Amino acid sequence: MHRPHLLVPFAMLLPSLALVIWIIGYPVADLMRMSIHSVNRFGQVGSFIGALNYSKLLDDPLFWASFWRTCVWTVCITGGTIATSIPVALLLSQDFAGRSVARLIVLLPWAVSATMTGIVWRWTLNGQFGMANAMLMNVGVIDQPIEFLATGDIAFPVAILIGILAAVPLTVIIFLGAFSSLPGEVFDAARIDGAGPFAIFRRLTLPLIRPFINIAIVLNIIYAFNSFGIIWILTQGGPANSTDILVTYLYKVAFQYGKMDQASAMSLVMFAFLILFCGLYARFAIQERKW
Amino acid sequence: MSRLKKSILIWAALSPLLFLVLLPYVVMLSTAVKGSGEVFSFPPRWLPQELDFSNFVVIWTKIDFARALLNSLYVSVGATLVTLLLAIPAAYVMARYILPGKGLLRLFLLLTQMVSPVVLIIGIFRMMSAQGLINDHLSLVLAYSGFGVAFAVWMLQSYFETIPREIEEAAYIDGASWFVVLRRIFLPLAMPAIGVTAIFTFIAAWTDFILAFTLLRSPEKLTATMKLFYLVSGTYRVEWNEVMAATLVTTIPVALIFVLLQKQIVNGLSLGAVK
Numbered sequence: 426m427h428r429p430h431l432l433v434p435f436a437m438l439l440p441s442l443a444l445v446i447w448i449i450g451y452p453v454a455d456l457m458r459m460s461i462h463s464v465n466r467f468g469q470v471g472s473f474i475g476a477l478n479y480s481k482l483l484d485d486p487l488f489w490a491s492f493w494r495t496c497v498w499t500v501c502i503t504g505g506t507i508a509t510s511i512p513v514a515l516l517l518s519q520d521f522a523g524r525s526v527a528r529l530i531v532l533l534p535w536a537v538s539a540t541m542t543g544i545v546w547r548w549t550l551n552g553q554f555g556m557a558n559a560m561l562m563n564v565g566v567i568d569q570p571i572e573f574l575a576t577g578d579i580a581f582p583v584a585i586l587i588g589i590l591a592a593v594p595l596t597v598i599i600f601l602g603a604f605s606s607l608p609g610e611v612f613d614a615a616r617i618d619g620a621g622p623f624a625i626f627r628r629l630t631l632p633l634i635r636p637f638i639n640i641a642i643v644l645n646i647i648y649a650f651n652s653f654g655i656i657w658i659l660t661q662g663g664p665a666n667s668t669d670i671l672v673t674y675l676y677k678v679a680f681q682y683g684k685m686d687q688a689s690a691m692s693l694v695m696f697a698f699l700i701l702f703c704g705l706y707a708r709f710a711i712q713e714r715k716w
Numbered sequence: 717m718s719r720l721k722k723s724i725l726i727w728a729a730l731s732p733l734l735f736l737v738l739l740p741y742v743v744m745l746s747t748a749v750k751g752s753g754e755v756f757s758f759p760p761r762w763l764p765q766e767l768d769f770s771n772f773v774v775i776w777t778k779i780d781f782a783r784a785l786l787n788s789l790y791v792s793v794g795a796t797l798v799t800l801l802l803a804i805p806a807a808y809v810m811a812r813y814i815l816p817g818k819g820l821l822r823l824f825l826l827l828t829q830m831v832s833p834v835v836l837i838i839g840i841f842r843m844m845s846a847q848g849l850i851n852d853h854l855s856l857v858l859a860y861s862g863f864g865v866a867f868a869v870w871m872l873q874s875y876f877e878t879i880p881r882e883i884e885e886a887a888y889i890d891g892a893s894w895f896v897v898l899r900r901i902f903l904p905l906a907m908p909a910i911g912v913t914a915i916f917t918f919i920a921a922w923t924d925f926i927l928a929f930t931l932l933r934s935p936e937k938l939t940a941t942m943k944l945f946y947l948v949s950g951t952y953r954v955e956w957n958e959v960m961a962a963t964l965v966t967t968i969p970v971a972l973i974f975v976l977l978q979k980q981i982v983n984g985l986s987l988g989a990v991k
Contacts, residue, residue: 434813437805438821441865444802445828448862452839459838468842509733516730522723529978530734536974536981537967538923540941544948544963545740548747548956556743559759570758590736598982644830651832654925658945672834679838680930688838695835703830710826 453696459689466683478690487666488691491674495650498585498670502649505589506596507641513593514600515630528601535594543658546587550574577667580660584668588655592648596641603637604630636712643706650699671695744967747960748772755957771961781962783936784943788966791853791928791939792921795860799868799917800910802861807872808902812881822870829866833859834926841930851933859931860921868913871984875909912984915977922970940966 460478463471482488517528534542550557552572561567574580607630615625631638653672656662662669662677669677675695679688742762747755751768754761775781810818833840840859841850849855879902887897903910928939938946944966947959974981 431815434809434815437809441802441806441869442821444858444862445825445866448840448859449828449831449836451843452836455839455842456836468845513730513733516726519722519726520719521726522719523727525978527727527730527734528982529975530737531730532978532982533971533974534737536919536970538925538941538970540923540925540945541963541967542740544944544959545744547948548960549740549743551956554756554758554760554956556739556746556760556762562759593733601982647830647832651834653834657925657929658948661949675835676837685838692835692838696831699831699835700827703827706830707823707826711823 453693456689456692456696459686460693462686464686464689466685468685474686478686479694481687482690482694485687487669487674490666491669491671494581494668495670495672498581498588499646499649501585502588502592502652503642503645505585506592506645507638509589509593510596510600510641511634511638514597514604517597518601518604531597532594534591535598538654539591539652540654540658542591543587543655547574547659550583574660575664577660577664581668584656584659587659588649588652591652591655592645595648596645599637599641599644600634603634607633636709639709640706643702643709647699647702647706650695650702741967744960744964747957748964750957752955752957768957771957772965774958775962775965779943779947779958779962780936781940781943781965784938784940785966787853787937788922788939788941791856791860792918794853794857795864795921796914796917798857798861799864800914803865803868803872803913804906804910806865807869807876808898810869810873811876811879825866825870829870831863833863837926837930840927844931850931851937853937855931856921856924856927856939859927860917860924864917864920868917871913871916872906872909876906879905908980909984912980915973915981916984919970919973 459470461473461475463474463477465471513531517524517531521527549555550573552558552570552575555570555573557573558567558570562570571579573583612625612629615629620628651672653676656668656670656673657676660668662673666674666677671691672695675688675691678684678691746762746764748771749767749769750764751766751770754764754768809815810821815821844850844852844855844859847855849858883905884897884901887901888894892900923941924939925941925945928942929945932938932942935943935946940962944959944962947962948954
């Protein structure tokens, strides 16, 4: 009758499980309900309208513009971050003078929030008084100050670069772990057999760190897709929605345009996409751990 | 190749990235000690003509930034405590007991730890407002804990599994009770892991944007991040020297924690992120 050996562990698990299920489950259930009803701007749920919110969403050109921009945003940030992080981690795992200082500088932005970084960059890129303009004019790249954040054509690539800078530290940490896990003997053997550094990197290092690359790609996709702060601080998605990605557009549809029902439909579409990538991440993480 | 030559080459190769990483800090420091007149002149100088520390006084008196910092501290420490309180027992059970459905549970934790609040923000807003928690710091503590607890359990469990059971078993044989073993043997051994998890949860809460942005309303409740955001997003002229002083004050504590505990954090991060 008494099963303390099961009762005690479940009692210890239950609170955290309950909190996770409440904080994720309740919003998802509520969003599902709203997405198939009409909801006014004060959040009162009205009549059942089926898939109308979803079809309205698919007819919204701004949704599609944000969608494609999110694809560019995610691919560029993920690609740029991986392409930067692998060589940087490779360098940081060499033995050289001042290595711990270099590591510290590269990893520091992880602890300082993207919000702070975004705010300081906004000032640095200020069109009238910013340091970036002053430096570029000093070295003669430009003759007059640029308004970096005034048009989407310049602001969006700039935001991507800042996004990459914000994502590099964690990715470097992943690859530092990858390089330290490599078996030294295999590399010694390859060197004795006369393999050059380039061949070693391509034929040995890359295949061996493949699982880490997978994880880093999926993690960066998830981070880039969710990064609201950088865009919101730099441009708030403006001017005229020209730098909106899905998360910033979602916020506007819900809280500025007051279309809670359409925003709920959009939310769920994005949630499904996110869960897909979380699933991929889980798969790679499990493969890596082999439990 | 000599070590010196190699070191110079590596520093040279890293320099573009180091420059881009350090630039914001230099700009921040340089602007924070300039007077208003000097900030709004072009071209800007790196070194201020005269050091002006009045910005740090202004953010205390005019902006009431101390309260914003205290709010940040309050929600971050609160979230850290709640998360640990829930995650430590759960991780202990996951690491030490054979349970039916444990594999599924781990999968669930792995999946949910990557879910971020952004895509669910409408639902979270409505949930908190249904509970009457809008503009209440408790809503942030609950939300941070809810989104952080899966990661914390996962990370703690990874560490707990590396603590050898034999020590605990020896204590049981010597007649110690379960509670005594937990308190006297297991928890002290688990302390480093708990510390790293605490730092992670704290930093995640400290750096949050979207939840504080959505759930807080009145100026006296704002966290430091939000206060800064509203300072730069108003329609009036932004007093960048004051903003940079406030950014500096917000950044330094977290940067210091990171510098002091770099090794532990990096080890924890690679374990946490790569698992």
